Amino acid sequence: MSTTATTTMPTVDISSWSEVIRRYAAHANPYREFERTARFAEEAIAALGHEDIRAVLDFKRRGGPGGRLLLTGGAVDPDLMPTTESTEDIEDGKGTYYSEFTLIMLGKLLGEPFSYSQERNGAMIHNVRPAKRNETNISSDSSAIILDLHNENIYHPVQPDYLMLSGLRRDPGGVAKTLVIGSDEVLPLLSAEDVATLGEFRFRTSVDYNFGNSDAARGNGPQIRVLFGDPASPMIAYDDEYIAGTDPQAQAALDRLRAILHERMFEVELGPGEILLLDNLKTVHGRTAFKARYDGTDRWLQRLLVTRDLRRAEMLLGQTERTVTWNYEPGKFYGYVEYR
Numbered sequence: 001m002s003t004t005a006t007t008t009m010p011t012v013d014i015s016s017w018s019e020v021i022r023r024y025a026a027h028a029n030p031y032r033e034f035e036r037t038a039r040f041a042e043e044a045i046a047a048l049g050h051e052d053i054r055a056v057l058d059f060k061r062r063g064g065p066g067g068r069l070l071l072t073g074g075a076v077d078p079d080l081m082p083t084t085e086s087t088e089d090i091e092d093g094k095g096t097y098y099s100e101f102t103l104i105m106l107g108k109l110l111g112e113p114f115s116y117s118q119e120r121n122g123a124m125i126h127n128v129r130p131a132k133r134n135e136t137n138i139s140s141d142s143s144a145i146i147l148d149l150h151n152e153n154i155y156h157p158v159q160p161d162y163l164m165l166s167g168l169r170r171d172p173g174g175v176a177k178t179l180v181i182g183s184d185e186v187l188p189l190l191s192a193e194d195v196a197t198l199g200e201f202r203f204r205t206s207v208d209y210n211f212g213n214s215d216a217a218r219g220n221g222p223q224i225r226v227l228f229g230d231p232a233s234p235m236i237a238y239d240d241e242y243i244a245g246t247d248p249q250a251q252a253a254l255d256r257l258r259a260i261l262h263e264r265m266f267e268v269e270l271g272p273g274e275i276l277l278l279d280n281l282k283t284v285h286g287r288t289a290f291k292a293r294y295d296g297t298d299r300w301l302q303r304l305l306v307t308r309d310l311r312r313a314e315m316l317l318g319q320t321e322r323t324v325t326w327n328y329e330p331g332k333f334y335g336y337v338e339y340r
Contacts, residue, residue, distance in 0.1 A: 015073030025101035031091035066182035067282030082296025130292035147287035148240030167270030171299035176290035177267040202250035212327030219244025
């Protein structure tokens with residue numbers, strides 16, 4: 001892994017939310033009653049003042065440097081239970097759900113929380129902590145390997161617009177860090193020729209096994225562009241593990257992009273009450289490798305995916321549910337990604 005730098009980034013204090021969160025979060029278990037919790041989250045938002053939420057709305061409307069925003073001062077769950085591999089223990093026994101409720105409020109401000117039926121059994125709130133069975137797998141629950149830079153599900157017809165990571169407990173060894181870098185930070189470092197090449201349909205990315213791909217090898221899935229959208233501030237579709245160029249010139253441009261990403265990526269360490277908002281189409285992220293202890297003190301994050309418009313799933317897949325189901329079919333066209 002290349003050398004990384006610790007970054008300063010736009011930071012907003014949301015400690016003014018704490019009283020409202022404590023008041024409303026006790027009304028429902030977000031794991032068992034998500035829709036009810038989401039309604040209380042809407043009430044909680046209405047109880048805040050415009051200044052309390054302005055920075056998040058600005059991030060939604062205009063984005064931010066590097067496609068990210070760090071929130072601090074979030075409500076912290078008192079007497080947080082030990083970090084555990086048991087999902088049921090968390091969902092039924094966490095005691096308070098301030099961190100989950102805060103994520104759902106943010107999801108409602110940015111769009112709508114959603115999930116995939118094939119990921120974590122469709123769970124909305126993802127508890128990210130080391131799991132022995134996944135130590136060396138390409139998974140957010142891995143620990144012994146680096147989680148390479150990527151966007152979430154760039155191959156999916158319904159990609160997340162936003163990804164949120166909430167810190168509950170730091171890695172006691174101080175080694176585990178989230179890695180981030182935005183497309184705007186990379187663009188000035190690329191040649192005009194490489195920018196043009198990366199903006200063409202000359203790349204293929206694989207599709208994860210979860211979504212029905214029987215052979216999730218590098219470059220055997222849909223044909224994509226790596227850079228797209230506004231040429232002055234492009235969106236990015238990237239995955240260290242899965243993307244390949246379809247010709248030597250495209251692969252060379254991709255290799256140069258990868259080198260820049262790894263030379264310039266930043267480290268972020270999230271602690272209790274800190275939440276990182278990422279524009280999933282403007283930012284790639286990953287995680288350093290670390291040594292898990294499995295003694296209740298390990299790093300613990302929570303994750304939520306957000307779409308700006310749930311109707312995208314209805315338009316492209318004919319689905320109206322918050323949990324999306326889709327299986328990869330080579331050759332099928334979904335309106336803006338060519339699966340061929």
